[in-house]
Amino acid sequence: MVSTKGRYALRVMLDLAEHNSGAFIPLSEISRRQGISMKYLEIILKTLVRENLLEGRRGKGGGYRLTRPAGEYSVGEILDLTEGTMASVACLSDAAKECPREKECKTISMWKKYDAMVHDFFRNISIADLLEDKI
Amino acid sequence: MVSTKGRYALRVMLDLAEHNSGAFIPLSEISRRQGISMKYLEIILKTLVRENLLEGRRGKGGGYRLTRPAGEYSVGEILDLTEGTMASVACLSDAAKECPREKECKTISMWKKYDAMVHDFFRNISIADLLEDKI
DNA sequence: TAAATTCCTATTGACAAAATAGGTTTTTGT
DNA sequence: ACAAAAACCTATTTTGTCAATAGGAATTTA
Numbered sequence A, B: 001m002v003s004t005k006g007r008y009a010l011r012v013m014l015d016l017a018e019h020n021s022g023a024f025i026p027l028s029e030i031s032r033r034q035g036i037s038m039k040y041l042e043i044i045l046k047t048l049v050r051e052n053l054l055e056g057r058r059g060k061g062g063g064y065r066l067t068r069p070a071g072e073y074s075v076g077e078i079l080d081l082t083e084g085t086m087a088s089v090a091c092l093s094d095a096a097k098e099c100p101r102e103k104e105c106k107t108i109s110m111w112k113k114y115d116a117m118v119h120d121f122f123r124n125i126s127i128a129d130l131l132e133d134k135i
Numbered sequence C: 001t002a003a004a005t006t007c008c009t010a011t012t013g014a015c016a017a018a019a020t021a022g023g024t025t026t027t028t029g030t
Numbered sequence D: 001a002c003a004a005a006a007a008c009c010t011a012t013t014t015t016g017t018c019a020a021t022a023g024g025a026a027t028t029t030a
Helices: A002-019 A027-034 A038-050 A074-083 A108-123 A128-131 B003-017 B026-034 B036-049 B075-083 B110-121 B127-131
Strands: A054-057 A061-067 B054-057 B062-066
Touching: A002 A027, A002 A038, A002 A074, A002 A128, A027 A038, A027 A061, A027 A074, A027 B054, A038 A074, A038 B054, A038 B110, A054 A108, A054 B110, A074 B110, A108 B110, A108 B127, A128 B003, B003 B062, B026 B036, B026 B062, B036 B054, B036 B075, B075 B110
Parallel strands: none
Antiparallel strands: A054 A061, B054 B062
16 A cells, blocks of 8 residues: 555645746645645655755745656656555565575466556656646 | 465465365464464454355364365455455545545546556456466 | 364554654845 | 744654464364
């Protein structure tokens, strides 16, 4: 299940895309519009800034803005960053140690297919698509 | 992420399908073969029995067995039962109260599509498919 | 009647998600 | 210069769920 972090991150990106004038938008505005506490949003935006999906500017007149056109952000990359891992099962996550049953496992190929399908799905949707109700 | 409950349930169903002679198979055997504690398996099998995916017989000579041919179990129904909900996001789960933002929400239709895709995927795979490495 | 087995209720332990708290630093407008 | 506005930073708390264990009760068969 996609957690609030991922869902909120998407909402923030959409909010910024919708109000994208080139100016910086303060977090207080996003928080007010989206009904999510500033403190919690800070945590999420920190990641997005660190990964260069957003630019943050301090001080009066500061805020956040997109670093690319909305069409160049995929939902997949946003979820991957904010959710940590989007692996469908533990055995496919990065942290997984090798499974001793892998040889006999009748399910692993299904999980792999599933994983690929999910990644594909989100990789092929952009923020602009969502904004324009194309999905 | 699919939890151990769902994954273990699948493994149990596969185990039973693989050793399906019509006789009842005691949990101790399944536990030994799969390397999962009997106590934990009990919890999972209870659900499967209650929902008539398995038949359980007590007493000496008892155990568990399938109630249908392996080809008539979909992975989807097994996961749905054991995972509680397979909804991708909270707003689509059964327990969700109506979202006040649904009207303006730019993401809900994506989540719905995603949900449908996931359900479709698992609904179209049977235990027999897995057993015969058809996936 | 004893052994083997499922069935039942409760509890524990660990961990992660969700959110809050309290500050520090930077920038700008006046 | 300085006060206000804003992002940035570190830590803590709260809450909930997953994963697993524990101990016994009921049932069936040989």
